[in-house]
Amino acid sequence: xxxxxxxxxxxxxxxxxxxxxxxxxxxxxxxxxxxxxxxxxxxxxxxxxxxxxxxxxxxxxxxxxxxxxxxxxxxxxxxxxxxxxxxxxxxxxxxxxxxxxxxxxxxxxxxxxxxxxxxxxxxxxxxxxxxxxxxxxxxxxxxxxxxxxxxxxxxxxxxxxxxxxxxxxxxxxxxxxxxxxxxxxxxxxxxxxxxxxxxxxxxxxxxxxxxxxxxxxxxxxxxxxxxxxxxxxxxxxxxxxxxxxxxxxxxxxxxxxxxxxxxxxxxxxxxxxxxxxxxxxxxxxxxxxxxxxxxxxxxxxxxxxxxxxxxxxxxxxxxxxxxxxxxxxxxxxxxxxxxxxxxxxxxxxxxxxxxxxxxxxxxxxxxxxxxxxxxxxxxxxxxxxxxxxxxxxxxxxxxxxxxxxxxxxxxxxxxxxxxxxxxxxxxxxxxxxxxxxxxxxxxxxxxxxxxxxxxxxxxxxxxxxxxx
Numbered sequence: 319x320x321x322x323x324x325x326x327x328x329x330x331x332x333x334x335x336x337x338x339x340x341x342x343x344x345x346x347x348x349x350x351x352x353x354x355x356x357x358x359x360x361x362x363x364x365x366x367x368x369x370x371x372x373x374x375x376x377x378x379x380x381x382x383x384x385x386x387x388x389x390x391x392x393x394x395x396x397x398x399x400x401x402x403x404x405x406x407x408x409x410x411x412x413x414x415x416x417x418x419x420x421x422x423x424x425x426x427x428x429x430x431x432x433x434x435x436x437x438x439x440x441x442x443x444x445x446x447x448x449x450x451x452x453x454x455x456x457x458x459x460x461x462x463x464x465x466x467x468x469x470x471x472x473x474x475x476x477x478x479x480x481x482x483x484x485x486x487x488x489x490x491x492x493x494x495x496x497x498x499x500x501x502x503x504x505x506x507x508x509x510x511x512x513x514x515x516x517x518x519x520x521x522x523x524x525x526x527x528x529x530x531x532x533x534x535x536x537x538x539x540x541x542x543x544x545x546x547x548x549x550x551x552x553x554x555x556x557x558x559x560x561x562x563x564x565x566x567x568x569x570x571x572x573x574x575x576x577x578x579x580x581x582x583x584x585x586x587x588x589x590x591x592x593x594x595x596x597x598x599x600x601x602x603x604x605x606x607x608x609x610x611x612x613x614x615x616x617x618x619x620x621x622x623x624x625x626x627x628x629x630x631x632x633x634x635x636x637x638x639x640x641x642x643x644x645x646x647x648x649x650x651x652x653x654x655x656x657x658x659x660x661x662x663x664x665x666x667x668x669x670x671x672x673x674x675x676x677x678x679x680x681x682x683x684x685x686x687x688x689x690x691x692x693x694x695x696x697x698x699x700x701x702x703x704x705x706x707x708x709x710x711x712x713x714x715x716x717x718x719x720x721x722x723x724x725x726x727x728x729x730x731x732x733x734x735x736x737x738x739x740x741x742x743x744x745x746x747x748x749x750x751x752x753x754x755x756x757x758x759x760x761x762x763x764x765x766x767x768x769x770x771x772x773x774x775x776x777x778x779x780x781x782x783x784x785x786x
Contacts, residue, residue, distance in 0.1 A: 330508065332486055335401040335627040335663045336617040342399075344485040347507040349516060355505045356522040359448045359475040362502035367445050367473035374471055375422045380498035381467070382418040385411065388494045396459060396487040397618040401626035401663070402581055404618055414463040414491075420744040421467035424765050438776045443769035445473035446548060447524035450517050452538075454529045455481035455629045456584040456685075458488055464759055465527045466495075466504060472768040474525070478506045479517055481530075483630050521545060525768065529586070530554070532708075532753050539756075550757035550767045554586045555711025555731075555750060556683045558704050559739055560593045562717030562725070563697065567598035570716050571605030575689070577714075577739040579613070579667055582625045583687040584633070587712050587733075587740040587748075591680055591690045593700050599693040603671050606689060607653045610667035615658065627663040628686055634663040637686035644670055644679040644690070654688075681707065697725065705730045710751030714739035732758075 329343035347355070366374075385392070393407040400407070432439035451465035458480050469476045480488035485508035492506030507513065511534075518526050518541045527550040528538050535553040542549050559574055561567055578589040594602045616623040628634045634657060641655050654668030671691040673680050679690050694700045704713060705728075714735040715722035726734040732750040735741060742748055742760070749758035757767050 330482060330485070330510070332399050333483075333630070334398050335629050336619070338631070338662045342486060344482075344489060344508045347509045347513055352507065352513065352516055352520070355477060355507055356448060356517075356520055358502040359477055359505055360522045362500065363445075363447055363475045366470075366475055366500060366503050369473070371426055371471065371473070374473065377499055378418045378422040378467055378471060381495050382415045382422075384494050384498045385415040385418070385463075385491065388490070389415070392459060392487050392490055392494070395490055396484070397626075399484045399486050400455060400458065400618075400629055402618050403623045403626055404621075406581070407618070410457055410460045414460045417460065417463045417744060418467050421471055421765070424468070424471060424762055426472065426765065426769065432775075434778075436778050438778065440774045440776075442772045442774065443472070443766065444772045445469075445768065446770055447474060448522050449474045449476045449768065450520075450523045450526045451476055451478045452514055452517070452526070452528040452530065453478065453480050453488065455483040456581055456586075458484040459491060461529050462488055462491070464764075465529075468759075468765040469525075469527070469768045470499075470503065472765060474768055475502065476504050477517065477523075478504065479514055480506070480508060482508070482510045515541065518542065518547075519544065523547060525549070526551075527759075527767075528552070535755065548767075548770070550759065551755040552586065552749065552757075552759060553711075553753060553755040554683055554685070554709070555754050556590045556681070556707055556709040557587055557712045557714070557731075557739070558591050558593055559589045559714045559716060560697075560700060560704070560725070561595065561598060561602065562715060562721055563595050564721075565598070565717030567594060567602040568605050571602055572609060573738070574602075574716070575606050575609045575667075578689045579625060579687050580740060582628060582665075583637075584629060584685050585740065587742060589689070589714070589739050590683060591692060593692050593694050593704075596693040596695055599671070599691065603652050603669060603691050606669045606691065610653045610669055610689075613667050615664055615666055617662070625667065625687060628665055629663070631663055633685065634665060637665050637684055637688060640679045640682060640684050641668060641670060641688055644673055644677045647674050647677055649673045649677060649679070649690075652691075675703075683709065698728075701725065701728050708753040711754035712740070712750075 331340040334341040396407040449469040453462040525548040529552040535551045618626040650672040652669035654666040658664040668688040710731040712733040722736040747758040747763035
């Protein structure tokens with residue numbers, strides 16, 4: 319439990335990224351403890367699954383209320399371990415609480431797919447069993463609940479493993495939700511990548527829901543294949559924003575900037591690169607520089623802070639390396655481009671342009687507050703360039719809606735936004751193509767991922783069709 323973490327010898331240090339120093343510890347789940355947790359979850363599964371869905375709904379609403387009541391404590395921990403401004407942490411916790419309520423409204427229906435004199439066949443959706451939910455460090459509370467809520471409503475039990483960078487808010491949330499759920503229906507464990515590997519390989523687990531890197535997703539897919547576990551993998555993206563010919567680049571600068579800087583760029587569906595017609599290129603880069611230079615970067619507990627630090631020193635090193643590589647290859651820094659010389663993992667809003675084609679900053683996901691701006695001459699060529707990426711999570715088109723709608727049909731990605739970017743909704747499915755993952759999350763479609771199909775086939779003798 320979270321309250322026991324400081325007293326345990328086998329504990330993990332948790333760093334405050336705004337200070338670059340350890341401020342707390344979290345329990346490090348051992349292999350034996352993992353076995354015990356999964357055994358308890360497996361024992362709890364039949365009773366939870368046997369409840370009618372209508373009886374599970376009130377538990378989700380109770381989770382909403384419990385999380386709302388704990389908002390202040392969870393948000394404070396979230397800012398201290400993740401770095402985001404405190405008001406954004408509160409917003410995340412409120413969204414997570416509301417997600418329980420939105421999910422509770424969903425339904426699973428049995429479908430009569432054959433109704434004939436000799437047979438009646440019904441399709442039902444049933445739970446998998448124990449679900450391993452692995453959440454990332456950028457939105458640890460919200461993205462955990464996006465897995466927990468539908469898994470529970472469908473009748474599964476859940477073992478949640480948060481990122482080792484941000485375990486505390488999830489552990490506290492687990493305590494809070496555990497007070498309103500039956501025993502062992504939800505368990506939260508913390509540990510490093512080795513624990514994640516043991517969890518995903520464990521025979522008690524029947525479905526893995528993971529949000530994180532392509533490399534980790536690939537390893538999970540290999541592990542799951544050994545005993546045919548089902549997977550839902552949201553593996554991030556390198557989302558492009560394409561400014562269409564004729565669009566007003568000056569007017570688009572601020573919305574593009576805001577959608578690139580969400581959570582200091584640590585958002586899978588943030589704008590990661592911008593393609594703009596060559597005639598508008600200079601105007602857009604200059605217009606992006608103004609808000610970048612004016613943004614207040616600091617400790618999330620400071621009310622004036624607009625962007626917090628990157629979540630870890632490793633992430634800071636990754637962003638620094640990608641920008642440095644681009645500059646060495648001839649790219650030009652418009653503003654920013656160097657880690658701030660202060661304690662903590664701070665990187666300023668950065669605009670980079672004149673990237674040679676094939677630069678890592680264009681081809682890899684930076685997951686930080688950096689906007690590469692790339693001039694283009696031909697829209698069809700840009701479409702081909704975007705589709706050549708291994709990523710296929712999302713893309714946005716900015717300009718005339720009819721022109722954008724025609725271009726959208728040529729893009730190979732899970733979501734195409736027009737005149738916006740990264741707008742995710744609880745009632746709209748979200749998932750990627752190619753290396754950006756498998757399966758979808760959110761809404762009725764996401765709920766179905768936490769179920770499997772069972773067919774009930776009733777044979778009828780002649781004249782018995784009215785008796786079944």
